[in-house]
Amino acid sequence: MATQHSRSVARLMMAPAVVLLLGWMLVPLTMTLYFSFKKYLPLRGGDLGWVGFDNYVRFVTSSSFWPAVQATLVIVGGVLAITVVLGILLALLLDQPMWGQGVVRILVIAPFFVMPTVSALVWKNMFMDPVNGLFAHLWRFFGAEPISWLSEASMPSIVMIVSWQWLPFATLILLTAIQSLDSEQLEAAEMDGAPPLKRFFFIILPHLSRAITIVILIQTIFLLSIFAEIFVTTGGAFGTRTLTYLIYQRVLESQNVGLGSAGGVYAIILANIVAIFLMRIVGKNLDA
Amino acid sequence: MARTVTTPRKLINTAFAWAVGLLIFFPILWTILTSFKTEAQAIASPPIFLNFDWTLENYAVVQERSNYTRFLWNSIIIAGGSTLLGVIVAVPAAWAMAFVPSARTKDILLWMLSTKMLPAVGVLYPIYLLFIQLGLLDSRAGLVVVLMLINLPIIVWMLYTYFREIPGDILEAARMDGATLKEEILYILTPMAVPGIASTVLLNFILAWNEAFWTLNLTAVDAAPLTAFIASYSSPEGLFFAKLSAASTMAIAPILILGWFSQKQLVRGLTFGAVK
Numbered sequence: 311m312a313t314q315h316s317r318s319v320a321r322l323m324m325a326p327a328v329v330l331l332l333g334w335m336l337v338p339l340t341m342t343l344y345f346s347f348k349k350y351l352p353l354r355g356g357d358l359g360w361v362g363f364d365n366y367v368r369f370v371t372s373s374s375f376w377p378a379v380q381a382t383l384v385i386v387g388g389v390l391a392i393t394v395v396l397g398i399l400l401a402l403l404l405d406q407p408m409w410g411q412g413v414v415r416i417l418v419i420a421p422f423f424v425m426p427t428v429s430a431l432v433w434k435n436m437f438m439d440p441v442n443g444l445f446a447h448l449w450r451f452f453g454a455e456p457i458s459w460l461s462e463a464s465m466p467s468i469v470m471i472v473s474w475q476w477l478p479f480a481t482l483i484l485l486t487a488i489q490s491l492d493s494e495q496l497e498a499a500e501m502d503g504a505p506p507l508k509r510f511f512f513i514i515l516p517h518l519s520r521a522i523t524i525v526i527l528i529q530t531i532f533l534l535s536i537f538a539e540i541f542v543t544t545g546g547a548f549g550t551r552t553l554t555y556l557i558y559q560r561v562l563e564s565q566n567v568g569l570g571s572a573g574g575v576y577a578i579i580l581a582n583i584v585a586i587f588l589m590r591i592v593g594k595n596l597d598a
Numbered sequence: 599m600a601r602t603v604t605t606p607r608k609l610i611n612t613a614f615a616w617a618v619g620l621l622i623f624f625p626i627l628w629t630i631l632t633s634f635k636t637e638a639q640a641i642a643s644p645p646i647f648l649n650f651d652w653t654l655e656n657y658a659v660v661q662e663r664s665n666y667t668r669f670l671w672n673s674i675i676i677a678g679g680s681t682l683l684g685v686i687v688a689v690p691a692a693w694a695m696a697f698v699p700s701a702r703t704k705d706i707l708l709w710m711l712s713t714k715m716l717p718a719v720g721v722l723y724p725i726y727l728l729f730i731q732l733g734l735l736d737s738r739a740g741l742v743v744v745l746m747l748i749n750l751p752i753i754v755w756m757l758y759t760y761f762r763e764i765p766g767d768i769l770e771a772a773r774m775d776g777a778t779l780k781e782e783i784l785y786i787l788t789p790m791a792v793p794g795i796a797s798t799v800l801l802n803f804i805l806a807w808n809e810a811f812w813t814l815n816l817t818a819v820d821a822a823p824l825t826a827f828i829a830s831y832s833s834p835e836g837l838f839f840a841k842l843s844a845a846s847t848m849a850i851a852p853i854l855i856l857g858w859f860s861q862k863q864l865v866r867g868l869t870f871g872a873v874k
Contacts, residue, residue, distance in 0.1 A: 423850070474625070
C-alpha cells in the first residue's frame, strides 16, 4: 500500500491546512484565556493587572447573566422545536408524488440563501413594522390593534425570523433521510393494514432519528452564535440579549475585554459540549 | 421509486405543497415585488399586490445614493477570494487524507471540524486586536483570510468526501503504468475531481457571501460587503420600504440563483457526510 515516500509527501500536503487551522485555533484562544484573567479596559486605563478568576465570577453574577441564559435557551429551544416539527411535516409532504416537486422544493429552500441581515431587516420592517408592516395590515383587517412586535413580543418575533431561516435546512436534511427509506418496508406495513399514524411513528420516525439528532446538534451550534438577526432587529434590547450578544457588548461596546473574554471562555466550553456529541456521530459515520 | 397514487390524491398533494411552498417563499417574493413600487405604493393600505405601476427608480436611487456596486464588488472579492484561497489550501490536504490515509487521518478530520465549532464571539477581541495591530481592520485582505479560515474545515471535509468516491484502483493502474505523482494528479485525479471541487466552491462561496459576524464587526467603510451595506439600512431614518427592498433584492438575487444549483451539496457540506 502506501510507501514511506508517499506518506511523507502526504504529510507535506496536509501541512498548510493543519498549520493554518492550528494557528487559527491556538492564537486567539490563548489570547482570550490571557485576557480573561486580567482587568483590561482599553479605553479606560488599559491593562490593570491580573485579577485571577474575578472576571469569571463577575460574569456569572452580573444581573444580565441569567436573563441572557434565558434568552439563549428560549431562542435555541424555540427554533429547534419549530424547525424540527415543521421540518418533518414538510419533508413528508415534499416526499409525496405531486406536480412541480422541483419548483416547490426550491421555494421551500430559498430562505436559507438569504443573508441574515436581509432577512432580519425585511421581517423587521415589511412584516413587523407596527404601522406599515403586513402584519399590522392583517391585524387591522381582522379588527385587532397592531402591536409593536419586536418590542412587545420580541422573543416570539425573533424566534419566528430565525425559524424561517433554518426551516429549509432541517427540511432538506430530513427529506434526504426520508428518501433513503426503503419503500418496500412501508408498503408491507400498508398491506398489513397499519394506519398512516402507526406507519409514521413505528417506521418513519425511527428511521429519521439519526437525521433529527444531526439537525438538532448542527443547528444548536449555529443558533448559539446567532448575531446579525439581533444586531439588526433589537440590538439586544427588550430581553433579546443572548449570551453571544452579551459577550459582544462587553467586548466591543463597553470595551471591558477581561470580562468579555471570561464570557467568551464560557461560550467556548458550552459549544464544545454540544460539539462532542456531534463529533461522535460524525466519527462513527466515518468508520462505516 | 415513485409510488403510484390516484390522480385526485396527487392533485391534493400538489395544491397543498404549492400553498405551503409559496407561503414560505412569500417574504422573498414580497420584497422583490415591493422593490418595483413607488414609496407611496409600498406602504399603501390595504397593501397592493400586483396592480401597481412598476418602476426601476428604487434601483437607480440605491445605486446612486449608496454606491451599491462598491459593496457588491467587496462581497465578490471577499467571498471569492476566501473560497479560492481555501480550496488551494484544502485540495492537497483532502487529497492526501483520501488517498494516503493513515491511522491518524480520522482524528485530524474530526479535529479540523471541531475548529469550526469554535464560537466566533469567544475570539472576537483577539482577532479585533490582531487586525488593529496588523492594520487589517476594514480591509478586504483581512476578511479574505478570516473567512477562509472559518470555512476551511468545511472545504477540506467536502473535498475529502468527494475524493473518496474516486476509485483507488484507477490510481493503482496508473502507477503500474509508470505515471508520476504529477501526471497522476494532472491527468487522472483532476478531471475526476473537478465536479466535486466545483460543488465545494459553490457552497462555500454562498456561505462566505452570507457570513454576517466577522463582516459586520471587522469592516467600517472601505471593505464593507453587502451584509454590512444592508445592516446600514436598519436605522429608522432610512426607512423607505421600496428602497430597502431594492437594496435587499440586489443583495440576495445573485446568491439565490447560485443557491438553487447547490441544493445537493448543502446536505453534504453542512452535515459533514453524516446524512446521505
